[in-house]
Amino acid sequence: MSELSLTGVTKAFGGVQVIQGVDLSIEKGEFVVFVGPSGCGKSTLLRMIAGLETTSSGTIHIAGEDVTKAEPYDRHIAMVFQSYALYPHMTVAENMGFALRLQGVAAPERRALVTEAARILQIEPLLDRKPAHLSGGQRQRVAIGRAITRHPKVFLFDEPLSNLDAELRVQTRLEIARLHQALGATMIYVTHDQTEAMTLAHRIVVLRAGRIEQVGRPTDLYDDPDNLFVAGFIGSPKMNFLPVQASGPREITVAGQTLTLALSVPLPTGPLTLGLRPEHLSGEGPQVTLVAEVVEQLGQTSYAHGKIDGTPVIAEVRGHRPQVGEAIPLTLNPSRALVFGADGQRLR
């Protein structure tokens, strides 16, 4: 039995349908990341799971129990907000122990549980301070600590790192991953940052305009996207997309070259899109040249920006450091190439 399951869940604000029928089930102990562009409904979906938004139709089950209409506190979930949402008039210890206090846990026992959570997060020295006297990173830990103290069935995180600076973000990301391993808890994490999603998730749920585009392991989404949207959203820099025509049932023509693809179904006629990641423009296959217009040097690797057949293309170059104006030989590797139909769906 799954820890959390959503069945045909929808949400409308006024007349606007924001969540358009979501089916999803999450296993106990899983780390699931909801990712998608801003405004696609990630927060709304998370808040529906939390019970902070009502569900327009469909059902939500947590640990087998129908909680679609349950109050937030009856769902045994904890949530970490982007703004941290700490109680400013309470100390860190009081913040973390507030839920226990409401449950009627006696003060000494409460203190012990809070100290235990604080130890995991290494915030014991902060316990008697007020949130106003903490840095952003420390507040974030307190917010996480507040969730841990309660031992919830499911942890929900809504873009918890977006108010931190880049370095702290990477560090906190690692800590969340470590925390997940240590607690073995079910976690749902919302982000618009595909790197965060890739690094943290067991499974990623890609959302667009209130619909699930694809669910899968990070590597599955990277290697085997179902559609143009997922292919473009996962991976950085983005996958290159070239407009192509089918020149045979399993053949396409691009930049004067013919690529033979291993497909299980014949290609339809009409416009198609070829997808090749910047890091996959090498190996066996027809050659093209890219004249570098802009080069981004990252040290161990470089990204050359140019055009193939008038379409902007990014290529990763390893081994040497290309210069602007340099003609870089690239390979259109058929074993790495993905083809998408006119409707954006992947042709396999």
Add this chain to the structure above:
Amino acid sequence: MSPERRTAWAFLAPSLVLIAIFRIAPLIWGAQLSLTDARGITPGAFIGLENYRELAFDPAFRDSISNTILLIATLPVWVCFPLLLAILIHQGVPGGRFYRATYFFPAILSSVIVGSIFNTLLRRDGAVNAALKLVGIAPTDWLGSSHTALLSLIAVQLWATFGMSLLIFLAGLSTVPQDMIEAARLDGARLRHLVWFIIIPALRPIIEFVAVVTTIGILTSMFGLIYVLTAGGPGTSTTLPEFLIWLELGKLNRPGYAAAISMVLFALMAGLAWAQIRIMQRNADV
């Protein structure tokens, strides 16, 4: 003096001058007057603290002070009642907008009109008694009995003014972060916990502000209502210092004695305001 400071003084000067002319000067003049036996328009002779000594033994003044103490004792009601209603409206009870408008409405009525309305309602043969009769309660002479007159007066003034405090609380509530409320709901807070542990601490500065403004309000603006409803009676049961000042000054023509009462009232309010401001400052760094 730097140009910046000069500009600052230029902006401050007009209001400083106005305060000096219309507040400070009369205060000093009033203090002087309170040390004389002035009657009518004849400037009185200096009699030292004689007026204050007389005050201490004046039963009307003593009653007015005990009435004032009773009035101030009701302060928690003046604060909690609008606070509670504001929280309910903010939580989104059905018809919240309607309630907000309706509750505020009396605040724009002059006290003479409010007084006239309640004069009719609270009469022995008025609507309130008629309604009570329906549920079998004997009629009461709300304004004519010394047991009920002051409380009736307080209730009417509360009715007439709580809408303003309600609006201030609503404005304050809209600044309480929604995230924090939601976090508390996830932590297991029911409405009563939310109010007690989250909303009231967050509104603390606003609550203190309303408490100060209300204290000043009930000590200085009940005159109109007293005049229309009870004229300080029966006996002295609804006489407040403010009303007594007017009696001594206007009816009994004793400006010196009235000035002494004013000075006492001034000291009383200054003391209360000082205490409340101290409390606010103590909490400012929370």
